[in-house]
Amino acid sequence: MKGNILILAGGGPAPGINTVISSVAKVFLRDGYKIIGLHDGYKNLFTDNPSVIDIDFEMADRVFSVGGSVLRMSRYKPADLEFKTDFFVKNNIKLLVTIGGDDTASTANRISKYLSDRKFPIQNIHVPKTIDNDLPLPEGQPTFGYQSANQEGVRIGRTIYEDARSSGNWFVVSAMGREAGHLAFGIGAACHYPMIIIPEMFNKTKVSLDKITSLIISSIIKRKILGIDYGVAIVSEGIFHFMSDQDIEASGIQFTYDEHGHPELGTVSKAHIYNMLLQIRLKQLNIDIKSRPVEMGYELRCIPPTAFDLMYCSLLGIGVKKLFDDGITGCMVTSDPAGDINPLFLKDVEDASGRVRTRMVSMESQRAKMVFFHSIQYLTEEDMPEAKKYFKHPEEYDFKKILKWA
16 A cells, blocks of 8 residues: 545535545555545544545445535634644555635645645645635636536526516525625526626725615616516625625624624525615615515535536546646646646745635626626616606616716
């Protein structure tokens, strides 16, 4: 036996985790290594009695296309003082494979530096996972799980749009995404939703719930002018990451609070918040439109991976072995559209605090400009005369003026 390979998964589930675990296990088992799977991510790595499983070929072969994760996951972020090498030494670990998003990658970066500073002979390679698509990979390369989650989101999203059309209602959809709006943008653009709201849109003005409500109403009235009384607006949960506690509390929504006194946003439906504020404003404006909230997120995370992610995750898993054999450490494994494997060193994508940077939707990209200027529907200056049928000051609902794009 050449030694052991340790695999852990952090953060939340994403389609393709088991495909990565399976691919890493198979390629290393074939070369004479033993595979150890660590439950509960970093929460267990530095404890005295971690929960582990041996991953053999039969298990790897059985789970490669299954959703979820055979390794229990955790969002735990250990402090630097918790780092120690006991587990690595005791189990003759040659490589630590971490699977996760920005938080998991940032911790992997700290661990890599810790091991390097002590000249400890163990490699560390990170596999970029998240349905949020927000790790700073080279242009055109998604994080694994995003394409599968996006496809399932579009499947659900199309039925929501059909429901809106059939019932003559509006729906307000909230999509996961942490700080970035990739998932909401991808689902909304593919479904031809008349309104897409992501945090990146607020590049010239401050995010607020009031502006989000105004943007949705801008789309509602534009559709009315077009003779359409139904529609769907999708809003990224990422907008909350750019709002203060005071801004959130000013919405009038009742929250519970964590031990630090911050509103616990994870305990409430974001779609419910957006929709409630929309209904309050519509009633104030005496506009008779029914709207319903739909939360889209958790149901996307544990679906079986699609063909794209099955192939992509297989390449990433096998790519871990290639980088390991090349003696590379402290990096993310990447696979470009041609399938070529390259390292992306964590130290090269960290910010001043050592945290891995977040990849946001580029508002300067041609794709974003095409969607926001030519696909979604909203009030413009030309619509103001007709919009006066619905409210006294229609200029307050001019899309570009709300965002200060004009």
